[in-house]
Amino acid sequence: MAEPVGVQRGLEDVVALESRICFIDGKQGRLIYQGYDIRDLAARSTFEEVAYLLWYGRLPTAAQLADLKERFGTLRALPDRLQEQVDRMPADAHPMDILRTAVSGLAFFEPEETRPGASSIGGAQRLTAVLPTILGQFHRRRKGLPPLAVRPELSQAAYLLYALLDREPTELEARAIDVALILHADHELNASTFAARVTASTLSDLYSAVTSAIGTLKGPLHGGANERVMELLDEIGVPTRVDEVVHAKLVRHERVMGFGHRVYKVEDPRATILRDWSRRIGEAAGDLHYYELLRKLEEVVHREKGLYPNVDLYSGSIYSLLGITHDLFTPIFASSRVAGWTAHVLEEYQDLRLIRPTAKYVGAVDLPYIPVAQRS
Ligand code: SDX
Numbered sequence: 001m002a003e004p005v006g007v008q009r010g011l012e013d014v015v016a017l018e019s020r021i022c023f024i025d026g027k028q029g030r031l032i033y034q035g036y037d038i039r040d041l042a043a044r045s046t047f048e049e050v051a052y053l054l055w056y057g058r059l060p061t062a063a064q065l066a067d068l069k070e071r072f073g074t075l076r077a078l079p080d081r082l083q084e085q086v087d088r089m090p091a092d093a094h095p096m097d098i099l100r101t102a103v104s105g106l107a108f109f110e111p112e113e114t115r116p117g118a119s120s121i122g123g124a125q126r127l128t129a130v131l132p133t134i135l136g137q138f139h140r141r142r143k144g145l146p147p148l149a150v151r152p153e154l155s156q157a158a159y160l161l162y163a164l165l166d167r168e169p170t171e172l173e174a175r176a177i178d179v180a181l182i183l184h185a186d187h188e189l190n191a192s193t194f195a196a197r198v199t200a201s202t203l204s205d206l207y208s209a210v211t212s213a214i215g216t217l218k219g220p221l222h223g224g225a226n227e228r229v230m231e232l233l234d235e236i237g238v239p240t241r242v243d244e245v246v247h248a249k250l251v252r253h254e255r256v257m258g259f260g261h262r263v264y265k266v267e268d269p270r271a272t273i274l275r276d277w278s279r280r281i282g283e284a285a286g287d288l289h290y291y292e293l294l295r296k297l298e299e300v301v302h303r304e305k306g307l308y309p310n311v312d313l314y315s316g317s318i319y320s321l322l323g324i325t326h327d328l329f330t331p332i333f334a335s336s337r338v339a340g341w342t343a344h345v346l347e348e349y350q351d352l353r354l355i356r357p358t359a360k361y362v363g364a365v366d367l368p369y370i371p372v373a374q375r376s
Pocket of ligand 1: 010186187189190191220221222223225254255256257258259260261262263305307310311312
């Protein structure tokens with residue numbers, strides 16, 4: 001039995017396990033998936049290739065990639081009885097709650113093969129394929145749009161945009177979302193991935209692990225930050241108000257969403273890439289006001305707190321300019337991170353160790369039991 005270490009709040013800097021899936025160099029600002037630098041993948045790969053890489057540990061051949069694309073197309077449709085359940089969910093519910101509930105409900109209708117022990121790659125592909133359908137069906141119903149046609153010929157990025165916008169995306173728009181999906185696909189033991197691994201470490205099933213992860217990602221300190229960045233930009237309005245609004249937040253010891261990171265001590269390499277895409281999409285739309293606000297925000301937050309942008313700072317400006325509503329931003333994050341969550345669940349099943357840290361007890365001990373009649 002190893003000597004217990006002191007309390008590490010938030011498990012900061014605690015090395016919980018060994019993994020081959022993702023490496024983050026927080027000092028150099030580098031991110032690597034299964035050996036490949038995120039900058040190469042963002043510039044040259046696709047989400048389908050990256051999902052394959054995360055699950056299998058190698059880039060696919062052309063035939064393997066074509067097969068995965070076809071699998072994603074065939075796995076997109078929802079079981080009718082789940083569709084009926086989603087259709088009865090409150091139209092004003094947050095889409096992350098819809099996602100969490102629908103994934104949990106999907107488990108009722110899926111074959112045994114997605115349970116631990118058998119090949120859970122099938123379940124990983126199913127969940128990755130179906131999340132955009134759940135989001136699209138719900139969003140279209142709440143907006144009174146026609147029901148979603150499951151378009152098997154579209155790439156995952158193009159299908160996600162088609163599902164949420166009810167129009168064919170341009171090549172530039174589809175590429176922007178494809179890069180965003182690549183950048184969000186995995187990030188080592190972030191809170192939602194850790195939640196998935198804790199669930200899997202009890203030999204619970206893949207769907208329960210992803211349900212745990214969705215609930216965790218929703219939090220504003222994690223995946224929910226991208227939605228709150230846009231609320232902040234709408235509150236600021238114009239670049240001349242950035243100093244005033246940021247100063248007021250910092251005086252109230254509030255967090256400025258989209259900045260800071262538990263691991264990166266320099267700029268998050270994903271923010272670097274998303275900043276450039278925010279500019280490109282803004283230029284294509286002839287609307288750079290979000291981009292200009294964000295550049296000013298970066299300058300002020302770095303000057304005041306020495307903080308750098310993280311992945312959530314620029315993503316919302318891109319989604320907004322594509323016409324996507326704010327409460328769908330974190331679900332888009334989930335549509336990508338499900339590849340990483342499931343890759344980590346598969347890795348946990350292959351080298352399983354129940355994840356169970358301890359707490360330093362600081363409460364009372366040996367108190368005498370007083371019968372209720374004698375308690376005041
Ligand atoms: C993601 O883990 C992952 O990899 C996550 C993620 C992924 O891909 O899965 O990268 C995705 O979740 C990115 C982070 C998105 N969240 C936000 O943008 C929310 C705002 N950020 C902060 O809440 C914060 O930076 C965290 C939660 C991201 C990290 O917090 P830590 O490591 O617990 O740091 P901390 O809260 O202890 O802060 C240390 C100091 C404090 O100053 P003091 O009070 O000691 O003077 O830095 C300050 C904090 O006040 N600080 C901030 C700040 N982040 C840290 N001050 C203002 N605004 C911020 N954003």
